Amino acid sequence: MDKILRIDIGAEGGPKVTITGLGEYAGFGGRGMTSAIVSKEVPPLCHPLGPENKLVIAPGLLSGSASAMSGRISVGCKSPLTGTIKESNAGGQPAQVLARLGYAAIVLEGKPTDDTIYKVYINKDGVKISPANELKLLPNYDLVAKMKEQYGDRIACISIGPVGEMKMNVASVACTDMEIRPTRHAGRGGVGAVMGAKGVKVIVLDDTGMPMRTPANLEKFKDANKRFVDGLMKHPVTGQALPAYGTNVLTNIISEAGGYPTYNFKEGSFAGASKISGEVEAELEKQRGGNPTHGCHRGCVIRCSGIFHDKDGHYLTKQPEYETVWAHGGNCGIDDIDKIAMIDYLDDNYGIDTIEMGATIALAMEAGLAKFGDADAAINLVKEVGKGTYLGRILGAGAEITGKVFGLEKVPVVKGQALPAYDPRAVKGIGVTYATSTMGADHTAGYAVATNILKVGGFVDPLKPEGQIELSRNLQIATAAIDSTGMCIFIAFALLDQPETFQALLDLLNAFYGWDLTAEGVMDYGKKILTMERDFNLRAGFTKEHDRLPRFFYRDKLPPHQVTFDIKDEDLDKVFNW
Amino acid sequence: MDKILRIDIGAEGGPKVTITGLGEYAGFGGRGMTSAIVSKEVPPLCHPLGPENKLVIAPGLLSGSASAMSGRISVGCKSPLTGTIKESNAGGQPAQVLARLGYAAIVLEGKPTDDTIYKVYINKDGVKISPANELKLLPNYDLVAKMKEQYGDRIACISIGPVGEMKMNVASVACTDMEIRPTRHAGRGGVGAVMGAKGVKVIVLDDTGMPMRTPANLEKFKDANKRFVDGLMKHPVTGQALPAYGTNVLTNIISEAGGYPTYNFKEGSFAGASKISGEVEAELEKQRGGNPTHGCHRGCVIRCSGIFHDKDGHYLTKQPEYETVWAHGGNCGIDDIDKIAMIDYLDDNYGIDTIEMGATIALAMEAGLAKFGDADAAINLVKEVGKGTYLGRILGAGAEITGKVFGLEKVPVVKGQALPAYDPRAVKGIGVTYATSTMGADHTAGYAVATNILKVGGFVDPLKPEGQIELSRNLQIATAAIDSTGMCIFIAFALLDQPETFQALLDLLNAFYGWDLTAEGVMDYGKKILTMERDFNLRAGFTKEHDRLPRFFYRDKLPPHQVTFDIKDEDLDKVFNW
Numbered sequence A, B: 001m002d003k004i005l006r007i008d009i010g011a012e013g014g015p016k017v018t019i020t021g022l023g024e025y026a027g028f029g030g031r032g033m034t035s036a037i038v039s040k041e042v043p044p045l046c047h048p049l050g051p052e053n054k055l056v057i058a059p060g061l062l063s064g065s066a067s068a069m070s071g072r073i074s075v076g077c078k079s080p081l082t083g084t085i086k087e088s089n090a091g092g093q094p095a096q097v098l099a100r101l102g103y104a105a106i107v108l109e110g111k112p113t114d115d116t117i118y119k120v121y122i123n124k125d126g127v128k129i130s131p132a133n134e135l136k137l138l139p140n141y142d143l144v145a146k147m148k149e150q151y152g153d154r155i156a157c158i159s160i161g162p163v164g165e166m167k168m169n170v171a172s173v174a175c176t177d178m179e180i181r182p183t184r185h186a187g188r189g190g191v192g193a194v195m196g197a198k199g200v201k202v203i204v205l206d207d208t209g210m211p212m213r214t215p216a217n218l219e220k221f222k223d224a225n226k227r228f229v230d231g232l233m234k235h236p237v238t239g240q241a242l243p244a245y246g247t248n249v250l251t252n253i254i255s256e257a258g259g260y261p262t263y264n265f266k267e268g269s270f271a272g273a274s275k276i277s278g279e280v281e282a283e284l285e286k287q288r289g290g291n292p293t294h295g296c297h298r299g300c301v302i303r304c305s306g307i308f309h310d311k312d313g314h315y316l317t318k319q320p321e322y323e324t325v326w327a328h329g330g331n332c333g334i335d336d337i338d339k340i341a342m343i344d345y346l347d348d349n350y351g352i353d354t355i356e357m358g359a360t361i362a363l364a365m366e367a368g369l370a371k372f373g374d375a376d377a378a379i380n381l382v383k384e385v386g387k388g389t390y391l392g393r394i395l396g397a398g399a400e401i402t403g404k405v406f407g408l409e410k411v412p413v414v415k416g417q418a419l420p421a422y423d424p425r426a427v428k429g430i431g432v433t434y435a436t437s438t439m440g441a442d443h444t445a446g447y448a449v450a451t452n453i454l455k456v457g458g459f460v461d462p463l464k465p466e467g468q469i470e471l472s473r474n475l476q477i478a479t480a481a482i483d484s485t486g487m488c489i490f491i492a493f494a495l496l497d498q499p500e501t502f503q504a505l506l507d508l509l510n511a512f513y514g515w516d517l518t519a520e521g522v523m524d525y526g527k528k529i530l531t532m533e534r535d536f537n538l539r540a541g542f543t544k545e546h547d548r549l550p551r552f553f554y555r556d557k558l559p560p561h562q563v564t565f566d567i568k569d570e571d572l573d574k575v576f577n578w
Helices: A030-041 A094-100 A140-151 A188-197 A218-234 A236-245 A247-256 A278-287 A322-328 A337-350 A354-366 A375-387 A390-396 A399-405 A428-436 A468-485 A491-497 A499-513 A519-539 B030-041 B094-100 B140-151 B188-197 B218-234 B236-245 B247-256 B278-287 B322-328 B337-350 B354-366 B375-387 B390-396 B399-405 B428-436 B468-485 B491-497 B499-513 B519-539
Strands: A003-008 A016-020 A055-059 A073-078 A085-090 A103-109 A118-123 A126-131 A155-159 A173-175 A184-186 A200-206 A291-294 A305-309 A315-318 B003-008 B016-020 B055-059 B073-078 B085-090 B103-109 B118-123 B126-131 B155-159 B173-175 B184-186 B200-206 B291-294 B305-309 B315-318
Touching (some): A016 A126, A030 A073, A030 A468, A030 A519, A055 A188, A073 A188, A085 A173, A085 A519, A094 A200, A218 A236, A236 A291, A247 A278, A247 A322, A278 A291, A278 A337, A315 A337, A337 A354, A337 A375, A390 B390, A390 B399, A399 B390, A399 B399, A428 A468, A468 A491, A499 A519, B003 B126, B030 B073, B030 B085, B030 B519, B055 B094, B055 B188, B073 B094, B085 B173, B085 B188, B085 B519, B094 B103, B094 B200, B184 B188, B218 B491, B218 B499, B236 B247, B236 B291, B247 B322, B278 B291, B322 B337, B322 B354, B337 B375, B354 B375, B354 B390, B354 B399, B390 B399, B428 B468, B468 B491, B468 B519
Parallel strands (some): A003 A103, A118 A200, B118 B200
Antiparallel strands (some): A003 A016, A055 A073, A055 A103, A085 A184, A118 A126, A155 A200, A173 A184, A305 A315, B003 B016, B055 B103, B073 B085, B155 B173, B155 B200, B291 B305, B305 B315
16 A cells, blocks of 8 residues: 555646655655645645546555455545545445555545546456446446446445535535445545546546555564454444444433434424434334444454345344434434435435535525425435435535525534534534534544544533533544544544553554554544644634634524523634643 | 614524613624624624524614715624634615614624515614515515515615525525615625525615714815815716726626636636627617616715616616626626526526626636536526526535536636636735735725736736735725724725825714724724634634635646736745734
């Protein structure tokens, strides 16, 4: 993994491939790599869909190795949704395959000279780029099926659906899972629109003939990996709850905690929660021949994913995640898990971020386009997006723009990105993360829910302002580092509670690279990444005034706890004082 | 003019009227008044359509007096289009009438508790607010006709059309002219959407029984006014060009100078310019029984407006202004003046900013929704906005959002507001104003075209970067002051070239108020207003990074001069160093 592949899509005479060493980017992986390249090479005031933006795709530092959990891939750029720097990451197979092919990053640069779309094929023999207009507007499932026909079943794909081609802000970048289905998405921030603007429909990866990446010290590495896996298995979240019920185990928990945004953030508990919970999902998956415990990539031992079958026992979609179920469920007043699963499938197929989409549909409901709770109407709205009708293009531009187009005031976004599945008034730590993250409202940037609600890594009362700044700060720093390793962020549950598991991760990195990274070094690494990201954002015109929640969170009380977001501005401004 | 009228639209039990003295706002008028109130009272991070925003309507310092040219009214708020502070001003009768009624400002506050819309009637006896749901979605012409039926023909109206009610970003606030037609608009920045969000459809003013405002020193005032009028009459722009051809005298001039944005800012000259010029307009107006020389308010001596009749000799609209003719004309490749006049009528009737609308239609053409040059298609697009269809709501959200919805890169906006009728690459002084104005791209904020092209106030070569910063700085300061007097900005042509006419304006103010304002004092007053506005914007999160043009102006050369915008960022940052 010592090469960077650059594709200048608008080069004279057609797309031009350049392969270089890592140079100044050596030591970076995943989010560290994408943010380093974007921060250094992309002019912060450029138009996200213009020739100066770059789309950077990078496996993590441990991707492609025998390390457990190392299958996350980062997709970075200047975001068309937020205007900030953006890193969105996904599971699935591409991280492992791309890393084994030796690439630490793919950088898509420039702008197509016409409306040709391209297919990129990468294997052990090199890189081939070819016009692929026959793939235009294909949804992800059909696209991936065609790629399998053409390139066999040892491939992994990174692709966009029609929504990415249409350059909508909700567009995701899809990654195939172990069954070569396009179910794992770098969803947030419109990274799919940037891939669309670069005219690249799909990157097909085949690592046949490439060995697993070998650590500097194999024995130490094996030993560390064993301790790491043992740690994950013994923690109740990563060893029990997530494998059994997936992330959607949270629906009942968050709704009971009063922090489940319902009816477009009007209430904090959803009466229909129990009908769309992870427990229900898992039971249906068992009954119908699906699978509630399934990994999204080789080497995953938590296996929080699953396979969701429809009522007739046919594959419908992967097990919808908690945030997806919330976005299309409680937030829209919908309590029909089958219909939510159908929307999950549609989102994946069109190439749509489920969180942004669900938040936007709730706003459409607010604007009177459909009634809260009307699942069929919600399905139709998503189809409008897939078709790119005028209404679809409004919704496909995301929550903030939909709010503006329909003249709404209560629009739950920070830096243009919709808030995910935890109300910041009742889970204040995550509110701090939403407000201050370099990425816009993003729960994964510093998942304070762990400590606020799950009591992982200690306990900070979710309803009180005290301690939230420090909590979010530490999590944001740690997350930036973990997002660079290729590790799934869910390892953090075990890391936060079990120092020995954190040590095992350090040992993995040190054994692989021959480093002597300490816990402090990891935090320094995270700070370094956040600093690069914040520097980009500053140069893009973002100030502390953008590190705020929308006013209604400070004003309107959330039932049942009747709380507002009461963390002071001056405290929010201390998150990055370290 | 010693009262401020506040209407709390969402008060318990219905809208509540409070009338106070000027207090700390004494000495402010027009833009000075609106910006002082907004800057002090509106939380900069509030949602523009939420309860915390305020819509401030203020006549100028000399409005309602016998002074010539004093009929401008300012409408201010936090703008839903730009997110900045906003002052948009208009001619017509309301400034004079409101001032004679004694109100230095109307402040609409709060938020309606339901979807009732209100009518406000103000005469010598006081203020009456009544529900007026029967007026819902009425276009401006029908609305004003109804008000005349009800209140007689001595009224002046301030109103919104359906587009303001629908809270679209292109929504204007309409003011009636001397014929009680809704032809003069505070167009820019979506001020009509804020009036819509306050639930106020129309403010009807009747100054019957109220005397003209009397100056502190009547003789001095009369003498100053005579010198002022003489000065305006003897200057070639205000005494000849504007009366004869209106502002549209600029079409040929700017196109010949290569600074006329054509086909969405792709070229700098328009082949069809001569077919839509002011000369053609004036000739048609004469032939058809219209009138090419007509004032928009009592006391106007420049009379740059006019009355435009259709081919059958019936009133169609007021004489379309240069920026309107450009926006719907050359910028969309349209060279049919009758169809442009039809769009002007539609814009006025629906309550739409013609500049934002034309810029947006050009983007729709860029996106393939219509062909450049297709006037009938353009008319239909404006009708979509008036009807509030999904497509209409996209376009009604303005150029920036339309660009985002359709995935376009070359979107000519600054701070979310569309650039007006002068290409900043070929008229660099106005480019500086677009970039740095507190209002987003706004030619009226510092009309460097005067000196770049018309050689008024000296000459600064429009194609060279030298001297543009100083030019824009001085004009922005002077304009902020003039916008506070109630004076039409067109007086500036004479003021810039004739020191004695500038002195006459000072004498007018001093005689009226008993002040001893000097030229320096006027500039200090302008600086004070700009400082308040910039302070608001800073607190709203705007930095020097927002004082930039879109990247393509720095990159793509504009024919025929093949120029880019080459004023350095660090020089732009010096505009407000005084």
